Amino acid sequence: MFKxxxxxxxxxxxxxxxxxxxxxxxWNLLFPVxxxxxxxxxxxxxxxxxxxxxxxxxxxxxxxxSHPFMQTKYIDFVQYQQPEKAMIKLEQHEIDMIIDLANNHxxxxxxxxxxxxVEKIFLxxxxxxxxxxxxxxxxRYIDWVLPGIxxxxxxxxxxxxxxxxxxxxxxxSVLKRLKATPLSALEFISAQLLSRLFIVLFMxxxxxxxxxxxFDFIMLGSYLNLFLIAVAGAMSLIxxxxxxxxxxxxxxxxxxxxxxxxWPMMLLSxxxxxxxxxxxxxxxxxxxFPLTHLVSAARSIITEGATLQDVSYQLxxxxxxxxxxxxxxxxxFSWDSER
Numbered sequence: 001m002f003k004x005x006x007x008x009x010x011x012x013x014x015x016x017x018x019x020x021x022x023x024x025x026x027w028n029l030l031f032p033v034x035x036x037x038x039x040x041x042x043x044x045x046x047x048x049x050x051x052x053x054x055x056x057x058x059x060x061x062x063x064x065x066s067h068p069f070m071q072t073k074y075i076d077f078v079q080y081q082q083p084e085k086a087m088i089k090l091e092q093h094e095i096d097m098i099i100d101l102a103n104n105h106x107x108x109x110x111x112x113x114x115x116x117x118v119e120k121i122f123l124x125x126x127x128x129x130x131x132x133x134x135x136x137x138x139x140r141y142i143d144w145v146l147p148g149i150x151x152x153x154x155x156x157x158x159x160x161x162x163x164x165x166x167x168x169x170x171x172x173s174v175l176k177r178l179k180a181t182p183l184s185a186l187e188f189i190s191a192q193l194l195s196r197l198f199i200v201l202f203m204x205x206x207x208x209x210x211x212x213x214x215f216d217f218i219m220l221g222s223y224l225n226l227f228l229i230a231v232a233g234a235m236s237l238i239x240x241x242x243x244x245x246x247x248x249x250x251x252x253x254x255x256x257x258x259x260x261x262x263w264p265m266m267l268l269s270x271x272x273x274x275x276x277x278x279x280x281x282x283x284x285x286x287x288x289f290p291l292t293h294l295v296s297a298a299r300s301i302i303t304e305g306a307t308l309q310d311v312s313y314q315l316x317x318x319x320x321x322x323x324x325x326x327x328x329x330x331x332x333f334s335w336d337s338e339r
Contacts, residue, residue: 091136
């Protein structure tokens with residue numbers, strides 16, 4: 001039977017262990033700050049050089065047959081089901097033009113040099129569509145990449161911070177001693193989840209608030225919605241780390257498994273570049289990773305002002321991943337052996 005007093009005791013012990021480790025505490029504070037400083041200097045302008053055109057209400061498979069302009073090389077054509085979302089991206093210079101063939105018009109941003117160039121190419125190849133105009137300042141690359149940096153930092157903290165701790169406990173016979181107590185596997189797993197969740201959210205909040213004084217990050221959505229997405233994302237990543245470390249007492253094996261989980265997520269979860277316009281099979285692979293949904297939802301809230309309803313799909317996926325991984329971890333958990 002789940003008992004709160006045992007659960008709370010493990011949470012307190014794990015938190016004290018982390019905050020007394022000064023080197024780990026310093027690294028978790030300095031690493032995301034260092035990344036933000038590097039990217040603020042390295043990508044002070046627009047970090048993406050490829051022209052990108054949004055296409056409203058058109059199927060990707062039929063775009064080449066819909067309009068001669070769609071056959072232009074070196075331009076990424078991205079489908080948007082919601083014109084409002086495409087308009088926000090055009091205003092923020094994330095895409096360079098919008099074509100709406102159903103309503104027979106196209107949109108350009110008069111403050112965007114790339115939008116100007118794409119329009120010239122479009123009018124050279126084919127015209128006939130009504131010209132519509134919008135304006136808007138470009139979003140800084142550091143604002144765009146911010147959710148990816150914090151998401152990646154959360155990923156490493158959640159996976160390695162939980163995985164190595166569990167293996168160390170098992171290797172040092174700490175779990176073997178706990179097995180002799182009334183503590184159940186579910187209580188222990190849940191306590192590790194809550195402890196790491198508190199640590200991760202505390203560290204991310206401190207770093208975000210501190211860096212915001214220097215970089216003045218954009219925020220078009222709600223901080224509460226962003227916090228809830230961060231909670232759901234951290235829980236899914238922590239539960240994945242718990243699942244990976246449920247059996248093994250080999251640090252080398254768990255390290256390899258954790259690296260096998262983190263590197264694909266870091267490369268294919270939209271941390272450094274947008275997945276819009278990427279091959280469909282790449283987008284399908286990215287859907288498997290919790291970091292993809294965390295970064296996507298956080299970026300939508302920060303740069304587009306999305307609500308929880310707008311990111312309900314990502315939120316549902318993250319909570320579902322958490323439930324599945326947590327239940328499997330409790331079911332497969334081993335106190336003192338590697339099987």
